Amino acid sequence: xxxxxxxxxxxxxxxxxxxxxxxQLRVTVEGVNFQPMPIAVPDxxxxxAPAKAVATQMADVIRxxxxxxxxxxxxxxxxxxxxxxxxxxxxxxxDWTVIQAQALVVGNVVIDASGNMVTQFxxxxxFGSKELFAQQYTVPTTDNWRRVAxxxxxxxxxxxxxxQGYFDSRIVFVSESGPVTDRRRRLAIMDQDGAxxxxxxxxxxxxxxxxxxxxxxxxxxxxxxxxxxxxxxTRLRVYLYDxxxxxxxVLSEIERATNYAARFSPDGKSVVMSREKNxxxxxxxxxxxxxxxxxxxxxxxxxxxxxxxxxxxSIVFTSDRGGSPQLYVMRxxxxxxxxxxxxxxxxxxxxxxxxxxxTPVWSPRGDWVAFTKQQSGRFxxxxxxxxxxxxxxxxxSYLDEGPTWSPNGRVISFFREAGPGAGPRLWSIxxxxxxxxxxxxxxxxxxxxxxxxxx
Amino acid sequence: MQxxxxxxxxxxxxxxxxxxxxxxxxxAEPTPMVILPVELLTISDSTNVAPVIDVQPEAEIxxxxxxxxxxxxxxxxxxxxxxxxxxxxxxxxxxxTAPPKSEPKPAPPKEExxxxxxxxxxxxxxxxxxxxxxxxxxxxxxRNVEDAAPRKGVGDNVRMTMTVADAxxxxxxxxGCWADQDDxxxxxxxRTVIRIRFDRDGRLMGAPELREPGRxxxxxxxxxxxxxxxxxxLDMCNKPRFTVPPEYYETSPAQWIDIEFTP
Numbered sequence: 073x074x075x076x077x078x079x080x081x082x083x084x085x086x087x088x089x090x091x092x093x094x095x096q097l098r099v100t101v102e103g104v105n106f107q108p109m110p111i112a113v114p115d116x117x118x119x120x121a122p123a124k125a126v127a128t129q130m131a132d133v134i135r136x137x138x139x140x141x142x143x144x145x146x147x148x149x150x151x152x153x154x155x156x157x158x159x160x161x162x163x164x165x166x167d168w169t170v171i172q173a174q175a176l177v178v179g180n181v182v183i184d185a186s187g188n189m190v191t192q193f194x195x196x197x198x199f200g201s202k203e204l205f206a207q208q209y210t211v212p213t214t215d216n217w218r219r220v221a222x223x224x225x226x227x228x229x230x231x232x233x234x235x236q237g238y239f240d241s242r243i244v245f246v247s248e249s250g251p252v253t254d255r256r257r258r259l260a261i262m263d264q265d266g267a268x269x270x271x272x273x274x275x276x277x278x279x280x281x282x283x284x285x286x287x288x289x290x291x292x293x294x295x296x297x298x299x300x301x302x303x304x305x306t307r308l309r310v311y312l313y314d315x316x317x318x319x320x321x322v323l324s325e326i327e328r329a330t331n332y333a334a335r336f337s338p339d340g341k342s343v344v345m346s347r348e349k350n351x352x353x354x355x356x357x358x359x360x361x362x363x364x365x366x367x368x369x370x371x372x373x374x375x376x377x378x379x380x381x382x383x384x385x386s387i388v389f390t391s392d393r394g395g396s397p398q399l400y401v402m403r404x405x406x407x408x409x410x411x412x413x414x415x416x417x418x419x420x421x422x423x424x425x426x427x428x429x430x431t432p433v434w435s436p437r438g439d440w441v442a443f444t445k446q447q448s449g450r451f452x453x454x455x456x457x458x459x460x461x462x463x464x465x466x467x468x469s470y471l472d473e474g475p476t477w478s479p480n481g482r483v484i485s486f487f488r489e490a491g492p493g494a495g496p497r498l499w500s501i502x503x504x505x506x507x508x509x510x511x512x513x514x515x516x517x518x519x520x521x522x523x524x525x526x527x
Numbered sequence: 528m529q530x531x532x533x534x535x536x537x538x539x540x541x542x543x544x545x546x547x548x549x550x551x552x553x554x555a556e557p558t559p560m561v562i563l564p565v566e567l568l569t570i571s572d573s574t575n576v577a578p579v580i581d582v583q584p585e586a587e588i589x590x591x592x593x594x595x596x597x598x599x600x601x602x603x604x605x606x607x608x609x610x611x612x613x614x615x616x617x618x619x620x621x622x623x624t625a626p627p628k629s630e631p632k633p634a635p636p637k638e639e640x641x642x643x644x645x646x647x648x649x650x651x652x653x654x655x656x657x658x659x660x661x662x663x664x665x666x667x668x669x670r671n672v673e674d675a676a677p678r679k680g681v682g683d684n685v686r687m688t689m690t691v692a693d694a695x696x697x698x699x700x701x702x703g704c705w706a707d708q709d710d711x712x713x714x715x716x717x718r719t720v721i722r723i724r725f726d727r728d729g730r731l732m733g734a735p736e737l738r739e740p741g742r743x744x745x746x747x748x749x750x751x752x753x754x755x756x757x758x759x760x761l762d763m764c765n766k767p768r769f770t771v772p773p774e775y776y777e778t779s780p781a782q783w784i785d786i787e788f789t790p
Contacts, residue, residue: 096782099692101699102789106707143710169766174759197755199762204755234752235712437712482710504709 108145112173117180126214127181130221137225137239142507147173168198189214193224205231238478242523244282244291248516266512286340288523294332310334333377338384346376368406379434388432388441399423399432412459422460437481444473453486466505479525487518690772704764708790717753719788724781729768735761757788
């Protein structure tokens with residue numbers, strides 16, 4: 073009899089264990105009111121006085137990167153309860169939860185006898201009381217401390233947002249100086265945070281529309297150059313410029329034709345650009361290895377500002393074939409395609425708003441196209457999906473123009489003239505329309521182009 | 528002829544009378560005798576019923592009476608820097624000002640009238656009042672009472688669901704544990720469901736259980752981060768605790784709650 077009871081008990085227990093708990097209540101929580109994530113980044117520790125000095129500077133850069141993204145809110149160091157953190161010991165999590173830090177970065181710097189700088193850091197989930205990520209970077213000299221700091225910030229960003237960062241990247245732009253009648257436009261480059269700005273060219277020729285290659289080693293740009301036979305005439309040429317060596321070459325030159333608005337393909341093997349000839353602009357692709365050209369549009373209208381999709385299969389460009397400049401998408405080989413609005417065309421129109429839509433740039437993530445819109449004397453920076461849906465205007469001013477995407481497709485940089493006579497300056501804004509801010513440049517600046525993440 | 532009629536009428540009347548008298552005795556069966564015990568009481572015993580009160584154990588009553596009777600102890604003198612060793616001595620006598628403990632003296636037995644009994648009963652009610660005040664229930668006791676067996680009406684379950692759901696959602700949002708997740712890449716596709724339960728203190732009971740997605744997709748970092756953020760949101764609001772409406776505790780065991788997080 074006892075065995076029978078035992079069997080029944082076991083049977084009931086086993087049945088109960090096999091049945092999943094049934095939730096009696098369901099709560100749906102949708103996020104509202106974006107709030108930056110509070111994060112604590114104490115000064116990194118240093119094994120020696122020089123290491124300590126570098127470590128403190130690195131922490132400053134990391135804090136500036138993360139706070140500058142507006143996705144994070146930096147907790148003031150005076151609020152810290154636990155100090156003198158040791159990277160080899162777990163922090164006292166209650167000391168950080170009480171100041172509402174959701175994440176904590178602890179790091180240290182060691183400079184060894186041969187001058188190598190070793191940077192270690194750990195990222196903690198404070199409320200989960202666990203380590204999320206740990207990494208070590210070794211560089212042969214302390215001169216690279218800023219890049220290491222950007223890399224640490226990128227790691228933290230990636231671990232907490234789920235997408236790659238953009239801090240270890242550079243921006244090439246046109247540095248402007250001088251009076252309006254004699255304006256100097258020089259090719260310049262800087263880190264994305266404005267540090268290490270420098271001119272790449274002397275400024276003899278006026279430069280415009282510089283663009284990075286996918287490797288970040290080469291810049292393609294246009295320049296007004298005096299004709300060799302008749303110096304009184306200036307011609308617009310497209311150049312390839314190698315940042316490391318300073319060597320440059322003309323991409324292509326055709327009699328009685330002008331090339332401009334060139335961009336690299338995502339694989340860096342070819343370039344797409346506009347060519348004006350006999351008053352008509354069309355889009356051409358040039359394979360860099362063989363310099364083989366392919367004409368992609370044959371419309372009698374002005375087709376310009378081509379930009380590849382990140383998979384290299386499509387191109388977005390501006391055309392006035394519909395009466396006013398609007399955005400169009402076509403296949404990278406110029407073939408016919410099915411349009412989102414029905415029908416089969418060689419180019420599908422995706423913008424239908426009033427005003428002029430120009431300078432489209434495909435996002436590195438592929439989900440948006442940024443553009444400049446001009447309407448009623450005002451300029452706007454906006455985004456639209458490649459199928460023409462979801463158009464949003466992010467900025468408005470006297471002159472906003474020339475958008476470029478951060479490597480992660482999260483931030484858009486552009487140049488702005490606040491009013492008549494005000495010089496152009498570089499600005500950036502988040503894809504969501506938040507965090508509009510000015511990028512520091514030594515002087516007036518225009519035509520920014522963001523590099524891919526550095527390697 | 529006329530005599531026959533009179534005879535017949537007299538005979539019918541006689542038969543009917545006999546039926547009325549005899550028939551009941553033929554149909555009725557004898558019923559067994561039931562003996563009901565009856566205790567005779569005086570009227571005072573059945574009308575002066577003592578009120579139902581929580582009776583304290585006798586010891587507690589005495590202790591309470593002593594507390595009421597004894598004066599507040601005089602504040603101790605400031606201790607010296609080095610506490611001297613305490614040497615046990617004979618017990619000091621009680622303070623002179625303290626009234627001597629009044630031993631309850633039993634009243635001399637006397638014959639009790641109805642009025643006396645009524646007076647003593649009323650007095651007992653008055654005397655019991657402080658005892659009841661001393662035994663006031665704590666908040667925990669009150670919750671136990673509420674938990675005991677609430678009567679449920681139509682719609683009570685719906686009301687409870689709305690109350691608990693609103694309370695949880697409201698805290699996750701108003702305390703900043705969960706906010707707009709627009710910074711996530713391709714945020715529209717992100718969604719996770721985490722199952723939780725609360726203990727009596729409003730804290731999460733055990734580790735939250737990930738329900739959707741069934742497991743973290745290893746190659747989908749945005750989804751991993753999104754789930755991580757949802758879990759962090761629960762951790763944040765769990766410190767120090769959630770404020771859970773009492774309706775949640777009407778069921779036993781504690782019900783599971785699926786929380787669906789969306790950007």
